[in-house]
Amino acid sequence: MDFLRPASWEEALAAKAEHPTAVPIAGGTDVMVEINFDHRRPEYLLDLNRIGDLGEWEVGEESVRLGASVPYTKIMENLRAELPGLALASHTVASPQIRNRGGVGGNLGTASPAGDAHPALLAAGAEVEVESVRGSRRIPIDAFYTGVKRNALAADELIRAVHVKKADGPQQFSKVGTRNAMVIAVCAFGLALHPGTRSVRTGIGSAAPTPVRARAAEEFLNAALEEGGFWDNGRIITPSVAKQFADLCSAACNPIDDVRGTASYRRHAVGVMARRTLTWTWESYRGARRTTEGAA
Amino acid sequence: MRVNFTVNGRPQEADDVWEGESLLYVLRERLGLPGSKNACEQGECGSCTVRLDGVPVCSCLVAAGQVEGREVVTVEGLADFAKQRAEGGCASGACGTSLQNAQEWQAQGTDSQTGEGTELSPIQQAFIDAGAVQCGFCTPGLLVAADEMLERNPNPTDADIREALSGNLCRCTGYEKIMDAVRLAAARQSEAV
Numbered sequence: 211m212d213f214l215r216p217a218s219w220e221e222a223l224a225a226k227a228e229h230p231t232a233v234p235i236a237g238g239t240d241v242m243v244e245i246n247f248d249h250r251r252p253e254y255l256l257d258l259n260r261i262g263d264l265g266e267w268e269v270g271e272e273s274v275r276l277g278a279s280v281p282y283t284k285i286m287e288n289l290r291a292e293l294p295g296l297a298l299a300s301h302t303v304a305s306p307q308i309r310n311r312g313g314v315g316g317n318l319g320t321a322s323p324a325g326d327a328h329p330a331l332l333a334a335g336a337e338v339e340v341e342s343v344r345g346s347r348r349i350p351i352d353a354f355y356t357g358v359k360r361n362a363l364a365a366d367e368l369i370r371a372v373h374v375k376k377a378d379g380p381q382q383f384s385k386v387g388t389r390n391a392m393v394i395a396v397c398a399f400g401l402a403l404h405p406g407t408r409s410v411r412t413g414i415g416s417a418a419p420t421p422v423r424a425r426a427a428e429e430f431l432n433a434a435l436e437e438g439g440f441w442d443n444g445r446i447i448t449p450s451v452a453k454q455f456a457d458l459c460s461a462a463c464n465p466i467d468d469v470r471g472t473a474s475y476r477r478h479a480v481g482v483m484a485r486r487t488l489t490w491t492w493e494s495y496r497g498a499r500r501t502t503e504g505a506a
Numbered sequence: 507m508r509v510n511f512t513v514n515g516r517p518q519e520a521d522d523v524w525e526g527e528s529l530l531y532v533l534r535e536r537l538g539l540p541g542s543k544n545a546c547e548q549g550e551c552g553s554c555t556v557r558l559d560g561v562p563v564c565s566c567l568v569a570a571g572q573v574e575g576r577e578v579v580t581v582e583g584l585a586d587f588a589k590q591r592a593e594g595g596c597a598s599g600a601c602g603t604s605l606q607n608a609q610e611w612q613a614q615g616t617d618s619q620t621g622e623g624t625e626l627s628p629i630q631q632a633f634i635d636a637g638a639v640q641c642g643f644c645t646p647g648l649l650v651a652a653d654e655m656l657e658r659n660p661n662p663t664d665a666d667i668r669e670a671l672s673g674n675l676c677r678c679t680g681y682e683k684i685m686d687a688v689r690l691a692a693a694r695q696s697e698a699v
Contacts, residue, residue: 242549242566308673311563311564311568392672
């Protein structure tokens, strides 16, 4: 095994071009487990810790450019207002020690359906900035996950940053596990209200081969909210609408039975989380509306 | 490969390090510092917790090569580290813990039951006084994690303590005494100010 230690992003791209099988390592919270357990013996480890830019973020007009290695702890502490869904999801990652090392770039690189960041990124809307010596491109998050632990990266590409849309409305994240800390999701759900475009986006984790959006559920809910004038009148969402939305979210799952839970449990739990996160975010939206309109 | 880094305030060099080796392995097997414990090797248990550039991390998940030029504090250096912090820095210019002192470090002194006669960090003394040590295997990781929390948050609520220690498992399930110990250390810390 060789340990490559590029001091700059350009050096890292050159190293990845020269050794496409090199495994990038930043926080190490996935890669080192595989090495410790002898599940993986990469020919080259490509350490990204010396590239300071990867640990930085910029808040822009419309989106946040989040460096691939910004640790979850920093997201929780600094980006709660801009990226509430991702901040909530970050808080459910493992433990403080892991959150101090791990970041969204690793979650995307591993592309496990159980990665905690994915539902939040899908719901918020995001683009993954990847680069190789051939150039840079942005992959929409909807096109990023291509299979179980597979993503749209080419062999010579590295993840540099994620551009996540700043929240324009309430966002929520919910995760099912056997306890609060140190838990891999049995299933997870992210939901974001986008009052600007009068739309709702979702993200489902650990209940399909890849993280997915519940598109049929989103379309149904968008139409129902529009038809009932809900965005304007701020009424509570009709229970039958919430139920139909939850059922469609369950139907968007394609889960398996495994040691953490059965497929039918996952489908059920995703429906429950969908209904709850919709209620929480909608209540928050209604509250904000009342405040801005000054009504009692 | 060779790795140069700072351990407990002193520069150290580890040779013949395998490229896939963890920081934990380097500390225990190359530098002879077995205080950081090896249990799950997957970041679940927290018994290998050390500080890397001040931040608590699982040393089993840090690749050895990643610590080149960086600073690590282990449980063996915790007493000196806490002392230096209390004094507001290193006045003499020769602080930290030498490798030999770290290797020989024991919480024994004249009485291992009370810690008397040993220079302990406040959190170590509190663990002894509160009876928070059973088999002791999780203790080093808990000490490092708890010490860092008290540095950051001198007046933690119970929820803060639970959150900060949520990545450290105690198989003896001695969590109540551990909570007592951290509360005790926090109380003593605020009295001292």
